[in-house]
Amino acid sequence: MFSGLMGLMAEHAAAPGMRDQFKETFRCYPIDAMNDRIKKPGANYGGKIFLPASALNKLSVLNVKYPMLFEILARESNTRAFGGVLEFTSEEGRVYLPKWMFRGLGITVGGLVEVLSTDVPQGRFVKLEPQSTDFLDISDPKAVLETALRNFSTLTVEDIIEINYNDTIYGIKILEVKPKSAIQSICVVETDLVTDFAPPIGYVEPERFSDKIKAPVDKAAANSNRTLGPMSKRIKYNELLNTTNNESLFLGKGLKLSGKQPKTKDDTETSFKKINLSLNEIPARLDLPKGQLFFGFPIIPPKALPNEATGADDIAKQPRFLGIGASLRKSSKKRRNTSGETDAPSSKKKNPKPKKESAPENPEIIEID
Missing domain, CATH: 3.10.330.10 (Vcp-like ATPase; Chain A, domain 2)
Structure with missing residues (x-):
């Protein structure tokens, strides 16, 4: 009878909705205040707390769901936080929290907090x-x-x-x-x-330039102002271009480097004044024969001076080479001079070498007493 009653009580205690809850009050400190002997590197960059060993003893008796999750209530600031447990190595009566969690609770160092075991749904x-x-x-x-x-x-x-x-x-x-x-x-x-x-705080999206809708353009107005910049409009260049003033803008006198007198104005009269230039029309097409280039100005070859003129026959008669040739090694028999004649061989020899006396075939016998 009693054994059956104990079994029913055990099943009731193990039911999901009737789990026991861990609830304790501790003084709260940031992890930076922990003793270096028990402090874990990198614990500030996580979401787990440090509890004393006595909390582990109570949790082992209670029917607490794994993983062990806790709710930290701060009555002082009426805030709460959720987290897991990293180790049960803190001093008795103390709980250590990561720096960001301690800052979020808004309590003073050593303030009282309640630590309760809780269930949190699995995240998706x-x-x-x-x-x-x-x-x-x-x-x-x-x-x-x-x-x-x-x-x-x-x-x-x-x-x-x-x-x-x-x-x-x-x-x-x-x-x-x-x-x-x-x-x-x-x-x-x-x-x-x-x-x-979500976009980071302070992030500004780069501007996207949308394609502008092209509006209809008046071709006549476009052609008239196509080559006129701000300065051209300011000085009314379009009006000055077709002016009928025939007076020369240059009143000085030109001189040539050759010393000749320049031609008079009548000789250099051009037809530019008769041309009516306009910027309102589209420029005419320039058709050139194949192999010809146009650089915008006439090519006038320079004229040779009278004293500089020389005939082709005179140039051909001039000697091409006026130097004298010489050999590095001269022959003793023939020597060439500049006119091409050969010298006669000299009868006298310079520095004749003495002949060596040959030994007699039958040398005389000399007796010595």
């Missing part, structure tokens, strides 16, 4: 907002977030979490989570999470 979607445009410098933000979110157990709307990448701290605000619930928080442990990004 989260929308994030980077707090700085420096986040755009990350080449692969998806891979960075996938690694950084392993240090978090929950994500709560309006929280500004912090991650560390390449010794740079990036703040990220949680804008939206799904599924939606009253606590506006989701669990990100062992779940497939779809991530969306």
Whole structure:
């Protein structure tokens, strides 16, 4: 009888809706205030807290769902936060929170908080907002977030979490989570999470220049003002172009380098004054024969001076080479002079060599007493 009653009580205690709740009050400190012996590097860039060993003893007795998730209530500021537990190594009566979580609660160092075990639904979607445009410098933000979110157990709307990448701290605000619930928080442990990004704070989208609609243009007006700039309009260049003033604008006297007198005005009269130039018409097409180029001005070859003129026959009669040739090695028999004649061989020899006396065939015998 009693054994059956105990079995019913055990099943009732193990029912999902009748789980026991962990509830304790601790003094709250940031992780930076922890002893270096128990402090964990990088704990500030996650969403897990440090609890004392006595909390582990109570949780092992209670029927608490895994993963262990907690709600931190700050009566002082009427705020709350959600997170997991990293270790049970803090001093008795103390709880240590990451810096961003402690800042979000808005309490003083050593203030009282309540830590309660809770259930948070598994997350499927989260929308994030980077707090700085420096986040755009990350080449692969998806891979960075996938690694950084392993240090978090929950994500709560309006929280500004912090991650560390390449010794740079990036703040990220949680804008939206799904599924939606009253606590506006989701669990990100062992779940497939779809991530969306909002533009970072301070980001300005580059302007997009839309194609302008081309309005109909008056061709006559366009042709009249096509070559006239602001300065041309100011001095009324179009009117000055067709002026009928026949007086010369140059009143000086020209001189030639050759010393000759320049031609008179009547000789150099051109037909430019008879041409009526206009900028209102389209320029006529310039058709040139094949192989001919037009540079905009006539090519007048220079005239040779009388004293400089020389005939072709005179040039041909002039000697082409007036130098004297010489050989590096001269012959003793024949020598050539500049006129092409050969010198007679000299009868006298310079510095004749003495003949050597040959030894007699039968030398005389000399007797010595």
